[in-house]
Amino acid sequence: xxxxxxxxxxxxxxxxxxxxxxxxxxxxxxxxxxxxxxxxxxxxxxxxxxxxxxxxxxxxxxxxxxxxxxxxxxxxxxxxxxxxxxxxxxxxxxxxxxxxxxxxxxxxxxxxxxxxxxxxxxxxxxxxxxxxxxxxxxxxxxxxxxxxxxxxxxxxxxxxxxxxxxxxxxxxxxxxxxxx
Numbered sequence: 001x002x003x004x005x006x007x008x009x010x011x012x013x014x015x016x017x018x019x020x021x022x023x024x025x026x027x028x029x030x031x032x033x034x035x036x037x038x039x040x041x042x043x044x045x046x047x048x049x050x051x052x053x054x055x056x057x058x059x060x061x062x063x064x065x066x067x068x069x070x071x072x073x074x075x076x077x078x079x080x081x082x083x084x085x086x087x088x089x090x091x092x093x094x095x096x097x098x099x100x101x102x103x104x105x106x107x108x109x110x111x112x113x114x115x116x117x118x119x120x121x122x123x124x125x126x127x128x129x130x131x132x133x134x135x136x137x138x139x140x141x142x143x144x145x146x147x148x149x150x151x152x153x154x155x156x157x158x159x160x161x162x163x164x165x166x167x168x169x170x171x172x173x174x175x176x177x178x179x180x
Contacts, residue, residue: 007095007096008096010081010086011096011099012100013077014027015101023073023074027071027097027101028098030074031098038090038091047061049087058082062078063079066078105137106137107137108139109140109142110142110155110157111155111157112142112156113154113156114146114149114152115149115150115152118153126139127141130155150167152165152169
């Protein structure tokens with residue numbers, strides 16, 4: 001079964017819980033934190049997705065990571081995922097929850113790839129360009145560094161790609177020179 005098909009109903013259920021308790025943004029922050037933990041810590045990712053590790057052990061680790069101050073609704077949701085053997089889809093569920101949250105807030109996700117980290121002013125400039133392009137109320141940036149770009153940025157919003165990188169300009173120039 002496709003991951004998205006399994007994750008979507010759970011993401012919608014999480015959104016439903018969040019909306020009924022006015023916790024959509026809080027859950028969004030928690031989802032971002034958990035996603036960052038999953039991407040940065042392969043041991044945690046392997047532990048969560050390992051079918052041979054007992055559910056009680058997974059629950060204990062989840063409780064430990066979240067801490068007692070965490071939201072009980074979110075904690076119980078994650079424990080339910082363990083019980084239903086769906087915790088393996090956690091990353092996909094959280095990503096889909098964030099997509100639902102962006103939809104709710106009329107926010108677009110812009111992936112920005114640059115050769116060097118962007119300054120705060122450059123990030124604001126990118127946000128303004130994306131708002132003008134998409135007519136969205138807000139823009140969430142997902143920044144990545146790719147030293148091979150040489151300079152400039154590549155901005156991806158949905159299926160739209162704006163390549164303002166030096167590497168892209170050089171590639172287009174070489175294509176023009178070879179086709180002429």
